[in-house]
Amino acid sequence: xxxxxxxxxxxxxxxxxxxxxxxxxxxxxxxxxxxxxxxxxxxxxxxxxxxxxxxxxxxxxxxxxxxxxxxxxxxxxxxxxxxxxxxxxxxxxxxxxxxxxxxxxxxxxxxxxxxxxxxxxxxxxxxxxxxxxxxxxxxxxxxxxxxxxxxxxxxxxxxxxxxxxxxxxxxxxxxxxxxxxxxxxxxxxxxxxxxxxxxxxxxxxxxxxxxxxxxxxxxxxxxxxxxxxxxxxxxxxxxxxxxxxxxxxxxxxxxxxxxxxxxxxxxxxxxxxxxxxxxxxxxxxxxxxxxxxxxxxxxxxxxxxxxxxxxxxxxxxxxxxxxxxxxxxxxxxxxxxxxxxxxxxxxxxxxxxxx
Numbered sequence: 001x002x003x004x005x006x007x008x009x010x011x012x013x014x015x016x017x018x019x020x021x022x023x024x025x026x027x028x029x030x031x032x033x034x035x036x037x038x039x040x041x042x043x044x045x046x047x048x049x050x051x052x053x054x055x056x057x058x059x060x061x062x063x064x065x066x067x068x069x070x071x072x073x074x075x076x077x078x079x080x081x082x083x084x085x086x087x088x089x090x091x092x093x094x095x096x097x098x099x100x101x102x103x104x105x106x107x108x109x110x111x112x113x114x115x116x117x118x119x120x121x122x123x124x125x126x127x128x129x130x131x132x133x134x135x136x137x138x139x140x141x142x143x144x145x146x147x148x149x150x151x152x153x154x155x156x157x158x159x160x161x162x163x164x165x166x167x168x169x170x171x172x173x174x175x176x177x178x179x180x181x182x183x184x185x186x187x188x189x190x191x192x193x194x195x196x197x198x199x200x201x202x203x204x205x206x207x208x209x210x211x212x213x214x215x216x217x218x219x220x221x222x223x224x225x226x227x228x229x230x231x232x233x234x235x236x237x238x239x240x241x242x243x244x245x246x247x248x249x250x251x252x253x254x255x256x257x258x259x260x261x262x263x264x265x266x267x268x269x270x271x272x273x274x275x276x277x278x279x280x281x282x283x284x285x286x287x288x289x290x291x292x293x294x295x296x297x298x299x300x301x302x303x304x305x306x307x308x309x310x311x312x313x314x315x316x317x318x319x320x321x322x323x324x325x326x327x328x329x330x331x332x333x334x335x336x337x338x339x340x341x342x343x344x345x346x347x348x349x350x351x352x353x354x355x
Contacts, residue, residue, distance in 0.1 A: 006034050007065050014066035018323050020181075020188030024105070025147055027069045027189075028076055032102035036062065037076055041084065045092075046100055052222060053275035056229040063233025067327035068187045070233060074226055075145035075190075079106025081222045082154050082166075085215065086208045091168065095152065105147040106154075109140055109195070110216070111335035113156035113166070114223070117216045118336065118344045125197060127157035127165055133201045134167055136175075140195040142335075146171075146178055147191050155197070156212045164212035167202060175200035186326035221280045224292050224336075228271050231299035231331050235264055238302035238324055242309040250309050257309075260302055267295055286348055289341045296331045296338050303328040 009030060016022040031037055040055035041047020048054065055077055063070035080099055083092045098104040115121045125138025136157055143153055151171045158164045169176060177196040184192060209215035242257050274288055303325050307314050314321035332338045 003061075006030065007061070010062060010065035010069055014068070014320075015318055015323055017066055017068035017189040018186045018326060022068065022189035024072050024145065024189050024191045025102070025150070028072055028102040028105065031062070031069075031073055032100065036073065037080065037100050037102065040077075041080060041100070045084075045096060051276060052225060053272050056225055056232070056271065056275055059226060059229025060233035060236070063230050064237040067230060067234050067324070067330070068189055070230055071187060071190050071330075072145050074230060075108055076102065076106045077226055078108050078219075078223055079152070079154060081219055081226070082168075082208055085218045088205070088207055088209075091205060091208065095168065105145045105151040105191070107143045107145045107151050108223075109143045109153040109155045109169075110166075110223075111142055112140065113212065113216055114220065114336050115340065116156065117213065117220065118340065119347070120340060120343070123156055123158040123164060125155055125157040127159045127167070129159060130201075133203060134165070134207065136167065136169065136197045136200040136202070138197050140197075142192065143195055144190045144192040146193050146195070148178065153195065154208060156216070163210070165210050166208040166212050166215050168206050168208050169197065169200060169202065170206070173200050173202060185329060186323070187330055221274075221277075221285070221288060224288050225271065225275050227334065228292055228295050230334070231295040231328075232264075232268065232271070234324060234328055235260075235295070235299040235302040238299070238306040238328075239264065241321065242302070242306040245306075245309040250311070253305060253309055256305055260298060260305060263294075263298055267291060267298065271295075282348065286345060289345050293338045293341050299328050299331055
C-alpha cells in the first residue's frame with residue numbers, strides 16, 4: 001500500500017516537476033521517508049543492506065511516474081555512491097546520514113570528470129594543495145540537484161600533470177557561485193545550473209579522493225548502472241500506456257509493442273547481471289556502455305510508440321504522453337551521452353589492434 005501511495009504522489013506532481021512548479025527538496029524528502037535512497041547501502045551505514053540492483057529498480061519505479069524526480073533521485077544516490085567508495089571515513093560518516101535523509105542535496109558535478117576519464121576533455125577545475133587546505137578554481141557548466149544553500153557537489157580538479165583529486169564542495173563555502181536555474185525543455189524542477197568556483201578554500205576533511213582517476217574508475221560502474229534506471233522506468237510506462245490504447249486501427253502497433261517489450265526484458269536481465277557483479281573488466285565496461293545506450297534508444301522508441309498509440313490526445317501539453325515525450329528527450333544527452341559512450345566504445349575496440 002505504501003508503494004502505491006508514493007507512486008500516486010509522484011504521478012500527481014509529475015507535470016509540475018517537469019514544468020518548474022515542483023519542489024525538489026520535498027520530492028527527495030518523500031523518497032527518503034520511504035527509504036528509497038537507502039537501497040544498495042549497507043545496514044551498518046544506515047541503509048537497507050541490499051544490492052545496487054535494488055537501487056536501480058527503485059530509480060526505475062520512480063521514473064515510471066516522474067522522470068524529473070527520478071533524475072533528482074539519481075543525483076542523490078550517485079553522491080551516496082561516492083561516499084560509499086571514499087577512503088575518507090570521517091567525511092562519509094559526517095555526510096552520509098544527511099544525504100540519506102535528504103537534509104542536504106547531493107550533486108554529482110562529475111560530468112566533466114567522466115568525459116576526462118574517457119579521454120574526451122580535460123578537467124575544467126584546478127586545485128592547489130596548501131599545507132592545511134585545498135584551493136579550487138574553475139567552472140562547472142552543468143550540474144543538477146543544486147538546491148540553493150543546501151547542496152554539496154563532487155568536483156574533480158587537476159593539481160598538476162601527475163595528479164587530480166575529487167573534493168566535496170558545500171554550498172556554503174566562500175567563493176561558490178551558483179547561476180540562475182536553467183530554463184530547460186523539461187525537468188525544470190531538477191535544480192540544474194552552473195557553478196563557478198573562485199578561490200574556494202576547503203580543509204582536507206572535504207577530500208573524497210587524492211587520486212581522481214582511480215576513484216572515478218571505482219564509481220563509474222555504479223554511476224552508469226544507476227542511470228539505467230531512468231530509461232528502464234519511463235520505457236516500461238510508455239509501453240504500458242501504448243498497450244492500453246491499441247484499439248481499432250491502432251492495433252497495427254501491436255507487433256512493435258511486443259518487440260519493444262521483449263527487448264525491455266532482455267535489457268533488464270542483462271542490467272541485473274551487471275549490477276550484481278563485484279568487479280568490472282574492460283569487456284564488462286564495454287557491455288555496460290552498450291547496455292546504457294540500448295536503454296536510452298529503447299526509451300525513445302517506446303515514447304514514440306506511445307505517441308502514435310495515443311494519437312491527437314497526446315498533443316495536449318498536460319497529457320502524460322506529452323510529458324514523457326519531453327522527459328525522454330533528455331536521456332540521450334545525459335552525461336555520458338549516447339554519442340560519447342559510442343565514441344568510447346569505438347576507441348576501446350581499436351585498442352587491442354593498436355598494441
